[in-house]
Amino acid sequence: MDLKRWIAMGLGVLADSREVGRLLKQHPDRVRAGRDWLLVEEEQDNDSRELRHLALWRRRTWNAADAVEPYERLVAVRERAWGADHPLVLDTRLGLAAVRAEAGDVAGAGTTYEHLLSDMVRVLGEEHPRIPWVRRNLAHWRKTKHWVPPPLPRMNDLEGRAREDALRDEPHDTAVMRHLAQVRWRQGDEVGAVEAYEHVLAERLRAWGPDHDVVLVTRLTMADMRAEAGDVAGALEAYENLLADMVRVHGPEHRGTRWTRHKLTQWRGLSGGSSLHGR
Known part of the structure; x- marks a missing residue:
């Protein structure tokens, strides 16, 4: 097989890969499970x-x-x-x-x-x-004998503007899992959304490393998701671990550290009564 034909085949495979990636990013239903x-x-x-x-x-x-x-x-x-x-x-x-x-x-x-x-x-x-x-x-x-739950996180979208730098260059497969998590969330399948978003966190850990802001904020989103999905014990554990890492990376007074500490206090049920519910 001559060199030109090898090159043509390689370019064809590359084009096909990009097209598949584009379709997956646009159509998360391609990875929907049963x-x-x-x-x-x-x-x-x-x-x-x-x-x-x-x-x-x-x-x-x-x-x-x-x-x-x-x-x-x-x-x-x-x-x-x-x-x-x-x-x-x-x-x-x-x-x-x-x-x-x-x-x-x-x-x-x-x-x-x-x-x-x-x-x-x-x-x-x-x-x-x-x-x-x-x-x-x-x-x-x-x-637990008594618990005052905080308002559930409002999570129409799983990630906010803090994620924009990550989302622009996100690999297609990671973006697909993020989109799938959003689809499941809107369907009311919070448990399945947590499952999908765990893959997003794992991929970002590999891409950015554990101390990158992208990963720390993704972990905060993951803890919020666990809280709304009903895994209160898992959310508390996630907030506690994240707080320790926030203090180590950014110090005790960083806004991310203070917010994580606030969320941990809320979900422990110690932040005080019905005013949390906006009533």
Whole structure:
């Protein structure tokens, strides 16, 4: 094969790679998993769609007490549609446990996590990444007697202007996972969004290193996501670890350090009562 033909083939492969990357960046549905397509199908049923939107709207407008009932109904609807052991049904029960805690029913949240842990281990196995999530929150709510939840982070978009320098030159596969996380978030699949965004954080760690501002702010977003997804124990751990690194990298009075400390205090439930909820 002559040199010109090799060069032509190489250029063709490069062009194809760029085109694939462009399409992936524009169309995150190319990497949607089975869970994503099930949620898309669910959107076609008016009753299910309205129930999901009601549950999400109540929870995301800090009305967790009134969100418990639609979340319970959503679990029942999905159990009938997909079976009690479907991973998305288990994840919906994970969301219900979080809503119970946010509604002030700490004991009820602990009981829900306890029952869920048994079912998740049976269905998914001990090594599944959801198991540590459930275990740490079960332990957390067992020892918590009273908790005043802060407002959930408003996360219509998972990242703000602080990310612009990273987003411009983001590799296509990382950008796709970020877009997928946003799609899942809008669908109300917070647990799946956390899963997707963990890949984004891992890629940025590789690209930028652990002490880069891009990575530190991404970790802050990740902690916020865990908090809204209901992984309060995981969020507290993430805020604590990030705070230590913020102090080491930027010092105790840096705005990022102070904000991380504020978020940690909020989610510990120590920052004081209903004024946090804007009521």
